[in-house]
Amino acid sequence: MTRRIDFATVVLPILGLGVMLLIWTILSTTVARDLPSPMKTWEESKQYILNPFFKDGEMNQGIGRFAFLSLVRVAKGFLLAIVIGTPLGFLLGLSAFFHRTFDPVIQILRPISPLAWLPLGLVIFRQSEPAAIFTIAICAMWPTVINTAVGVRSISPEYLNVGRVLKLSRMKTLRRIIIPATLPYVFTGYRLSLGLAWLVIVASEMLTGAPGVGGFLWQEYNSLVYSHILLSIITIGLIGFSLDRLMGVVERRFKTA
């Protein structure tokens, strides 16, 4: 029995990774000759990976340092997104009036690409750093807003009836019943928002040229060091995956039903 689980959880993912590397190798030796092979990528990137925290100028740092810079930026944007998004979601869920008024606006703002928000941020803030954080926040906010609102609206009427029979005050109903009942939805929103924030970081660093994984990627493209593009892509993927797993753990802790 344990052998079967090992096969499913260890052997198969390694197999998938192997297939991916094989396709990459084949592509780099046949149709896409400018694409560095996995070996070449490793050779040219290993000083960034093996020595992840070296710093040799603003745009020449270890991948760990770049990742850290990006993560700090994402953390700021994400925090801003949930600090604004969570109460907004509760308001939308609790008040039909508020929902009628602002839902159309939200539905229009939601599909706008980060590439469109960033120039606006630059116009407003005149500096790249706040513009990047603004872009991350405004793009990442919506899953939190929408999930929170849906969570509030799908609270079981039985729970609310308990509060009504006990004649709990509005504040107490909110604190003891509505907020805890909504938390699982809120954290699902947070997980999706964090995923979006991480997606947006690359675009915003590319456009602002800020030091970070995305900025590094764009600089190395311009310097024709293609293997470092791949290094950045893999780093972005691994970090995004880890963030999602991390938020998944947090999310499960708040699952009540």
Added chain:
Amino acid sequence: MAFLEIRGVSKSFNLNGKSRSGSALPVLRDINLAINEREFVCIVGRSGSGKTTLISLVAGLIEPDQGEILLEGKPIQGPDPERGVVFQNYSLLPWMTVFENVHLGVDAVASELTAKEKRERTEHYIKLVNLGNAAGKRPLELSGGMRQRVAVARGLAMDPKVLLMDEPFSALDALTRATLQEELARIWTETKKTVVMITNDIDEAILLADCIYPLTSGPGATLGPAIAVASAHPRSRQQLSRESQYQQLRRDMIGALVSGPRTGNEPHTERGSTVTAASN
């Protein structure tokens, strides 16, 4: 004057669930009921006959289209902890422990007590339903029977004037249900609350109630004449089965439930020794 009185109450729902007088589906019509203090009353009806609607009306969660409900001579206005409710299911807050769930009820009604007194009262009622060891657990860690014990404890701990119970044991398996029924009989004998309990289980009603009212089948259900149960409390199944009038009571109940306007697609079922007026 009766302690709790329902006077000529009618209630209709339109199809999307909101009450309206127009082309609506009548659920309850002309319900009249007078309950004395410290009386245990059961209302027995089939599923879909409007039992939950009736208890929601008394709880104040919905309002009648016609008629009024009086407690101690005063018309009720909306929900109030003086009318505690034990809901059918899913009414424990899953993010709170057993203790916190019961304490929420105590806290809501007993603002004059100190924190320590509230804690003691909470613990007292948790012990009363034999859950002393589970006070720190959350509802998801409990069996269905234990969850309903908590719900009963919360209802009692609020010390309501009337305890309303909406089919509290109907979701439980037969053995657990039997245990909880006999325990409720014991607890009621100790606390002597005024109780209105909705059920579809005739045996449950005979075991617990002083007085049983059959609710005829909907739509437009109404209460049939009361059937009194004279045996002394607390009763047990064994003791009841030896009493000659027990079989007569059951026959009366089945007769009362069958004689109402029938919908035709819900025959009463008779399995072994359990008679239910259609299970949920």
